[in-house]
Amino acid sequence: EVQLLESGGDLVQPGGSLRLSCAASGFTFSSYDMSWVRQAPGKGLEWVSGITGGGGTTYYADSVKGRFTISRDNSKNTLYLQMNSLRGEDTAVYYCAKGITMRGQGTLVTVSS
């Protein structure tokens, strides 16, 4: 069974940094593109970032480009999202996705002073 367990969400001040993790199991992690998707409180879904199976190519939404970095460790079956220069509008629940499938409950990031 595919499982994705997000962690690392927290309350952080504007301008701060945070690293999210997504521990994957139940599938051959290195064979799949992975993504991060977020949902601000009361808002719709927003695709944030994606990475190819081997980790060689990364993609970002314009809203996070230059501030967020996606990476993966295929030896640990773990996906990461390094978030720098955080803003209030980054407040959201962050989900990781195997391809286009979200399985976990997400992790809440709150950016506030």
Added chain:
Amino acid sequence: DIQMTQSPSTLSASVGDRVTITCRASQSISRWLAWYQQKPGKAPELLMSIASSLESGVPSRFSGSGSGTEFTLTISSLQPDDFATYYCLQYINYPHTFGQGTKLEIK
């Protein structure tokens, strides 16, 4: 980037009704479209991919159609469990983009 326009934003319907939600892409995405259902406080659940391929366990009252730039999600006979918010997603290329969502409410 490809823009996805989903309509309506809100839909009021009754149990047993047939409802249709539409997603339009700003350029052709072939059939690289997925539909999700989300209930309050829960993660989005993938209903179907490649425009019309139902995920395992999704009831057959859900169906999808379309290709190119126009797509529809149809629920043939609404059940109480279907009242939720629905999103489309294009994934032909990056960045992936979601529609704005359709909240399906009980009339």
